[in-house]
Amino acid sequence: xxxxxxxxxxxxxxxxxxxxxxxxxxxxxxxxxxxxxxxxxxxxxxxxxxxxxxxxxxxxxxxxxxxxxxxxxxxxxxxxxxxxxxxxxxxxxxxxxxxxxxxxxxxxxxxxxxxxxxxxxxxxxxxxxxxxxxxxxxxxxxxxxxxxxxxxxxxxxxxxxxxxxxxxxxxxxxxxxxxxxxxxxxxxxxxxxxxxxxxxxxxxxxxxxxxxxxxxxxxxxxxxxxxxxxxxxxxxxxxxxxxxxxxxxxxxxxxxxxxxxxxxxxxxxxxxxxxxxxxxxxxxxxxxxxxxxxxxxxxxxxxxxxx
Amino acid sequence: xxxxxxxxxxxxxxxxxxxxxxxxxxxxxxxxxxxxxxxxxxxxxxxxxxxxxxxxxxxxxxxxxxxxxxxxxxxxxxxxxxxxxxxxxxxxxxxxxxxxxxxxxxxxxxxxxxxxxxxxxxxxxxxxxxxxxxxxxxxxxxxxxxxxxxxxxxxxxxxxxxxxxxxxxxxxxxxxxxxxxxxxxxxxxxxxxxxxxxxxxxxxxxxxxxxxxxxxxxxxxxxxxxxxxxxxxxxxxxxxxxxxxxxxxxxxxxxxxxxxxxxxxxxxxxxxxxxxxxxxxxxxxxxxxxxxxxxxxxxxxxxxxxxxxxxxxxxxxxxxxxxxxxxxxxxxxxxxxxxxxxxxxxx
Ligand code: SF4
Ligand code: SF4
Ligand code: SF4
Ligand code: SF4
Numbered sequence: 001x002x003x004x005x006x007x008x009x010x011x012x013x014x015x016x017x018x019x020x021x022x023x024x025x026x027x028x029x030x031x032x033x034x035x036x037x038x039x040x041x042x043x044x045x046x047x048x049x050x051x052x053x054x055x056x057x058x059x060x061x062x063x064x065x066x067x068x069x070x071x072x073x074x075x076x077x078x079x080x081x082x083x084x085x086x087x088x089x090x091x092x093x094x095x096x097x098x099x100x101x102x103x104x105x106x107x108x109x110x111x112x113x114x115x116x117x118x119x120x121x122x123x124x125x126x127x128x129x130x131x132x133x134x135x136x137x138x139x140x141x142x143x144x145x146x147x148x149x150x151x152x153x154x155x156x157x158x159x160x161x162x163x164x165x166x167x168x169x170x171x172x173x174x175x176x177x178x179x180x181x182x183x184x185x186x187x188x189x190x191x192x193x194x195x196x197x198x199x200x201x202x203x204x205x206x207x208x209x210x211x212x213x214x215x216x217x218x219x220x221x222x223x224x225x226x227x228x229x230x231x232x233x234x235x236x237x238x239x240x241x242x243x244x245x246x247x248x249x250x251x252x253x254x255x256x257x258x259x260x261x262x263x264x265x266x267x268x269x270x271x272x273x274x275x276x277x278x279x280x281x282x283x284x285x286x287x288x289x290x291x292x293x294x295x296x297x298x299x300x301x302x303x304x305x306x307x
Numbered sequence: 308x309x310x311x312x313x314x315x316x317x318x319x320x321x322x323x324x325x326x327x328x329x330x331x332x333x334x335x336x337x338x339x340x341x342x343x344x345x346x347x348x349x350x351x352x353x354x355x356x357x358x359x360x361x362x363x364x365x366x367x368x369x370x371x372x373x374x375x376x377x378x379x380x381x382x383x384x385x386x387x388x389x390x391x392x393x394x395x396x397x398x399x400x401x402x403x404x405x406x407x408x409x410x411x412x413x414x415x416x417x418x419x420x421x422x423x424x425x426x427x428x429x430x431x432x433x434x435x436x437x438x439x440x441x442x443x444x445x446x447x448x449x450x451x452x453x454x455x456x457x458x459x460x461x462x463x464x465x466x467x468x469x470x471x472x473x474x475x476x477x478x479x480x481x482x483x484x485x486x487x488x489x490x491x492x493x494x495x496x497x498x499x500x501x502x503x504x505x506x507x508x509x510x511x512x513x514x515x516x517x518x519x520x521x522x523x524x525x526x527x528x529x530x531x532x533x534x535x536x537x538x539x540x541x542x543x544x545x546x547x548x549x550x551x552x553x554x555x556x557x558x559x560x561x562x563x564x565x566x567x568x569x570x571x572x573x574x575x576x577x578x579x580x581x582x583x584x585x586x587x588x589x590x591x592x593x594x595x596x597x598x599x600x601x602x603x604x605x606x607x608x609x610x611x612x613x614x615x616x617x618x619x620x621x622x623x624x625x626x627x628x629x630x631x632x633x634x635x636x637x638x639x640x641x642x643x644x645x646x647x648x649x650x651x652x653x654x
Contacts, residue, residue: 127623201540
């Protein structure tokens with residue numbers, strides 16, 4: 001698969017971000033802007049938090065702008081000084097996470113100035129950030145994206161290019177394949193995947209919804225989950241992670257992108273999302289919901305599991 | 308001493324070792340990614356990609372049991388794990404940045420406390436290194452004084468030749484013994500030329516000056532500037548061939564269980580969290596500062612070596628693009644600027 005994805009508008013998007021960030025910082029509308037700058041390696045991009053209009057000229061947006069910057073607004077990142085209103089660059093999938101955080105009373109809309117990206121997709125991995133974006137190295141989440149044009153932002157650069165049409169979902173195909181296996185075969189698959197886990201917790205640390213001040217897996221009074229990277233502790237961690245994100249995960253797939261062991265974490269997230277859609281007709285979107293599907297009861301809820 | 312080893316004989320060598328009951332550990336695909344692991348047969352070996360985790364796990368596994376306990380009434384029985392039971396191993400296809408880290412680790416594991424788990428594996432392992440013929444812009448072995456053909460840490464060292472075979476440097480007694488045991492597979496070097504070596508692009512650091520700068524800049528705006536965005540995971544430490552911190556925990560029940568040693572990382576907030584609740588490294592930039600200090604200053608202070616071999620793994624996998632080569636390049640620049648013209652540096 002080498003069909004190139006048209007991201008020729010990203011240059012204009014980057015220029016618009018620079019102008020808008022300089023304006024809102026210059027006018028004192030915000031105290032900081034969370035965005036992307038170029039890194040040392042060819043094509044590499046990294047998150048940046050800027051506080052002055054002069055720094056805005058460093059900002060960029062490319063297919064390597066993979067990070068969900070919402071993580072920097074959570075209380076898990078309390079080292080980042082915050083005062084006043086904050087500007088933040090969001091792709092549609094990142095915005096869904098921000099909206100989820102608002103629903104969970106972690107953020108308020110008035111505290112934010114949202115710069116939305118008309119998004120044609122980003123790279124699945126930044127190990128080789130200079131690679132041109134193709135259907136082959138496109139992040140799997142982007143293949144099935146319904147959020148290319150984020151809604152409800154304070155500013156979205158205007159572009160006249162049509163955004164690419166979504167491709168067939170690789171997650172749906174893989175979930176269908178796994179659902180077709182026997183429980184023993186499925187367990188063998190996940191056992192092999194979890195065996196690679198080294199408990200680096202990169203997946204947890206980049207997740208906007210992993211904002212617990214002390215993760216259950218870090219507790220030792222009492223020790224809830226074995227800490228060592230062995231079958232018992234690894235399985236427990238992956239069950240805790242998948243279950244605690246069910247009905248919350250907005251699908252930015254950052255956990256899967258950052259896993260240095262290539263464990264397909266978003267498959268678990270997508271499977272949970274599928275169950276929530278089927279059971280409660282719930283999907284993460286652009287509207288703030290104060291109660292998630294797992295924190296409220298409705299009479300029409302499926303109760304067939306009560307036997 | 309140099310020998311010639313044809314491609315065919317290289318694979319035969321490994322299969323001969325395996326059938327002779329030697330554990331052969333090499334890069335091989337494991338659930339979709341290249342990792343070092345024991346080979347069933349030589350064809351499983353994958354030599355064209357750098358394994359995701361380094362070769363340190365051949366000596367210092369991700370997790371290992373060090374003791375077990377059983378309790379019956381008032382009696383507690385402790386059983387040690389005997390390092391003598393570790394198997395003879397040949398570690399193959401090790402890149403120079405991974406191999407060079409092994410003797411660096413000898414320093415810390417044979418210091419005031421002799422870690423028999425590490426040292427016994429070290430005694431029982433023969434390392435066959437492999438020169439690199441390609442590098443990406445995350446690689447920077449040449450910036451830290453190594454090279455794609457550095458033989459440090461290798462007992463035998465293979466350089467790929469144009470004919471598909473290898474030039475084999477014999478670098479130690481262990482290496483010589485292995486060649487002697489399988490001498491019919493080796494011949495005298497012929498006319499085939501070595502393939503061009505990889506050429507990493509990061510300009511060399513002046514490690515003495517970098518250390519000199521670190522000596523005086525425990526507090527510096529650089530730390531907040533580069534590491535405020537660090538998310539505090541263990542990824543960089545865990546993929547690193549030289550990071551060696553570990554945690555020891557007891558896992559099991561009141562009646563029986565195991566004492567285990569597993570990798571730990573200075574990026575975790577928990578790493579320096581005291582029982583009192585106090586945390587001297589209370590912010591992420593302080594934790595990241597420790598990573599740089601340990602690699603380019605503390606380890607040099609204690610063991611006279613640098614704790615980074617420039618493999619670039621942490622650069623490739625950091626979720627937020629923290630690039631140790633860029634940071635040390637910046638320090639190197641500041642260190643050179645603050646050196647008086649023609650004057651001596653602090654070192
Ligand atoms: S999922 Fe959609 S909004 Fe998110 S990066 Fe991909 S294309 Fe852009
Ligand atoms: S990022 Fe991957 S290896 Fe690290 S803890 Fe998460 S699943 Fe495990
Ligand atoms: S610090 Fe990074 S580049 Fe240096 S040896 Fe460790 S993983 Fe490799
Ligand atoms: S530098 Fe990167 S890989 Fe290391 S702890 Fe920070 S975020 Fe994780």
